[in-house]
Every structure is written in C-alpha cells, then in structure tokens.
Amino acid sequence: MRLVAIPNTDLAVSAICLGTANLGSGVDAEASFALLDAYLERGGNFLDTAQVYANWLPIEESVSEKTIGRWLKSRGHRERVVLATKGGHPNLKTMHVPRLSPKEVASDLEGSLRRLGVERIDLYWLHRDDPARPAGEVIEMLHGFTAAGKIRYYGCSNWRAARIVEAQAYAKAHGLAGFVGDQMMWSLAAPEPAALSDKTMVPMDQALWRYHRETGLAAIPYSSQAGGWLQKAAAGGARARPAYDTADNHARLAAAQRLAAETGWTLTQIALGYLLSQPFVTVPIVGCKSLAQLDDSLSAAEVRLTGDQVRSLNLGR
Ligand SMILES: NC(=O)c1ccc[n+]([C@@H]2O[C@H](COP(=O)([O-])OP(=O)(O)OC[C@H]3O[C@@H](n4cnc5c(N)ncnc54)[C@H](OP(=O)(O)O)[C@@H]3O)[C@@H](O)[C@H]2O)c1
Numbered sequence: 415m416r417l418v419a420i421p422n423t424d425l426a427v428s429a430i431c432l433g434t435a436n437l438g439s440g441v442d443a444e445a446s447f448a449l450l451d452a453y454l455e456r457g458g459n460f461l462d463t464a465q466v467y468a469n470w471l472p473i474e475e476s477v478s479e480k481t482i483g484r485w486l487k488s489r490g491h492r493e494r495v496v497l498a499t500k501g502g503h504p505n506l507k508t509m510h511v512p513r514l515s516p517k518e519v520a521s522d523l524e525g526s527l528r529r530l531g532v533e534r535i536d537l538y539w540l541h542r543d544d545p546a547r548p549a550g551e552v553i554e555m556l557h558g559f560t561a562a563g564k565i566r567y568y569g570c571s572n573w574r575a576a577r578i579v580e581a582q583a584y585a586k587a588h589g590l591a592g593f594v595g596d597q598m599m600w601s602l603a604a605p606e607p608a609a610l611s612d613k614t615m616v617p618m619d620q621a622l623w624r625y626h627r628e629t630g631l632a633a634i635p636y637s638s639q640a641g642g643w644l645q646k647a648a649a650g651g652a653r654a655r656p657a658y659d660t661a662d663n664h665a666r667l668a669a670a671q672r673l674a675a676e677t678g679w680t681l682t683q684i685a686l687g688y689l690l691s692q693p694f695v696t697v698p699i700v701g702c703k704s705l706a707q708l709d710d711s712l713s714a715a716e717v718r719l720t721g722d723q724v725r726s727l728n729l730g731r
Pocket of ligand 1: 435
C-alpha cells in the first residue's frame with residue numbers, strides 16, 4: 415500500500431489506517447489476529463486503538479489494546495507498525511466531565527504502554543478536549559511525555575478548530591512540536607449532529623476544514639465510511655445508521671452512484687477516495703469487522719478523485 419508522510423514527523427504510514435475498536439470484542443481474538451495479519455500482508459502499518467475501547471461492554475478492560483499487545487508479542491511485529499493510541503477520554507458514565515489533568519492522562523498512558531507491551535507510543539491522541547483548560551497546559555503535558563520518551567508524537571481528537579489554533583499557537587511560541595494530527599469524525603456522508611448519541615464527538619466542519627487546508631495539519635478521520643451507510647443505503651437498509659439518514663446524504667449517495675457508473679469505482683472506493691483526495695494529508699481510519707470488508711476498504715488506497723469529482727460529491731457542504 416502507498417505510504418504517506420505525516421508532516422513534521424518521520425512517520426510514514428499506510429494510506430489507510432486500521433481502526434481496532436472492535437478487536438477482542440465485536441471481533442473475537444482469533445479473527446482479530448487474522449485481521450491484523452491480513453492488514454500487514456496487504457501493506458498496512460498504521461493501527462489506531464484507545465484505552466477506552468471497548469469499556470462500554472461488560473468484558474475485560476481495554477480489550478482492544480490488550481489484543482494488539484498480545485498480537486504484537488506473538489508476531490514480533492513492533493517495528494513494522496506505527497502504533498497510535500488515545501487517552502484522556504471521560505469516564506463513560508460521566509461523559510460531560512473532562513479527564514485531561516496530567517495525572518489522569520499520565521495514568522492512561524502508563525496503562526496503554528503496559529497493555530500494548532511497548533516502551534513508546536508512536537502517535538498519542540488526546541481522545542477528547544477540556545475547553546476549560548488552557549491549551550498551553552495541555553501542550554506542556556504532552557511535551558513532558560515526549561521528553562520522557564513515552565510517546566514520539568501527539569495529536570488531538572474531537573477538538574474544535576479554535577482550540578487547535580490556541581494549542582498550536584502556544585506550541586509555536588514556546589518552540590514545542592505541537593499537534594501533528596487531528597482525528598475528527600469525517601466521511602463522505604455527514605452525520606446529523608443532533609442524532610449523534612455522543613455529543614463530545616466532533617465532526618469535520620468548515621472551520622476545521624479551512625484550518626487543515628491553511629496549515630497542512632494531517633487529518634486522520636474516524637467513522638470514515640459512515641459505518642457503511644452508503645453501501646447499506648444503496649442496498650435499501652439506510653435506517654441501520656440513523657445519524658446518516660438525511661436528505662443531503664441521499665443526494666451524496668446518488669452523486670456517488672453516478673460517479674461509480676462513470677468510473678467503475680465501487681462505493682467504498684469513492685467514499686474513501688473522497689477523503690484521500692483532499693488538499694491536505696488525510697489518512698482515513700477504517701473499522702473493518704471481516705477480511706472481506708478489509709479487502710474492500712483497502713482497495714481504495716490508490717484511488718484519487720479529481721477536484722471536479724470531489725466537488726460533485728460535496729453536496730450540502
Ligand atoms: N477518536 C474517536 O473519538 C473515535 C471514534 C470512533 C472511532 N474511532 C476509530 O475509528 C475506527 C473506525 O471507526 P468506525 O468503526 O466508526 O468506522 P467506519 O469504517 O466508518 O465503520 C465501520 C463499520 O462500517 C462497516 N464497514 C466496514 N467496512 C466496510 C466496507 N468495506 N463496506 C461496507 N461496510 C463496511 C461495518 O459495519 P457492519 O458491521 O454493520 O457491516 C463496520 O463495523 C475505530 O475502530 C476507532 O479506531 C475513533
């Protein structure tokens with residue numbers, strides 16, 4: 415698979431990142447190892463996990479990280495992967511209470527290192543923001559983790575544009591690295607914000623998009639396939655993902671189907687190709703549950719849409 419350089423780092427990641435929220439839970443341990451093996455065989459090297467995955471289920475804690483840790487140990491593949499995990503997620507029962515104090519994040523990070531069985535995380539994400547906390551404090555905390563050799567680079571997830579501006583300005587003024595990536599909710603089909611069950615998730619919006627275009631900050635979008643909404647809607651089952659079942663998204667689906675007929679691309683290739691063809695580095699995270707979904711999703715890695723094709727899909731944006 416094509417490798418992409420993340421600006422301001424020495425990270426070269428595969429064009430598509432594998433999301434692992436389901437590993438060890440929605441996908442059992444054996445199938446999880448098979449997915450990870452297949453992803454690497456097809457040239458993938460970029461894994462996205464988090465301390466909180468899948469703590470919403472009554473099973474062992476942080477099972478995604480543990481599954482990856484067990485797989486890394488059994489395969490000896492640490493050097494072959496760019497390992498990204500996240501901390502600072504609120505407790506699931508009190509989602510309105512941020513958890514970004516240095517003590518909380520340091521404890522999350524130590525747990526992640528232990529579960530993954532590694533000495534250092536390649537890219538550490540803050541899973542959520544705490545808008546009441548000065549962004550400079552957050553950058554100093556993250557810088558402390560890099561200086562201590564616990565992480566190589568850091569990024570933000572679910573932060574609004576104005577807060578990223580504040581954090582990056584602090585980093586620049588103090589000669590620190592700052593965020594090297596931003597992980598937001600973004601796909602060709604846009605979710606209806608009011609229908610999202612978790613209001614702390616931050617979808618791509620115009621301010622964020624403009625910020626990425628102006629600064630070149632890498633975007634690493636999650637839910638990049640809208641949970642398969644396009645394919646499900648095309649097959650007549652759109653209601654499976656109600657947050658996406660909007661008139662704008664049906665118009666985008668119709669435009670994607672026209673483009674599919676013209677080019678021979680699949681809906682998956684168009685949905686991920688749309689993200690891969692933005693005017694800044696974009697590495698979509700895909701959440702595949704089977705080898706067939708993995709193959710289908712990775713088939714988009716080389717797809718490039720022209721500017722006109724992207725505009726033809728940008729309906730309602
Ligand atoms: N930073 C954050 O706050 C955050 C939040 C959410 C997720 N994430 C990360 O992003 C990853 C991906 O998120 P996501 O699971 O929402 O992404 P997604 O790729 O948009 O959705 C995954 C779902 O789409 C369907 N699917 C996958 N591949 C498909 C294909 N080729 N064709 C048709 N349908 C397909 C499957 O649904 P079915 O099972 O119904 O077939 C699968 O469960 C997670 O694993 C996690 O690493 C981060």
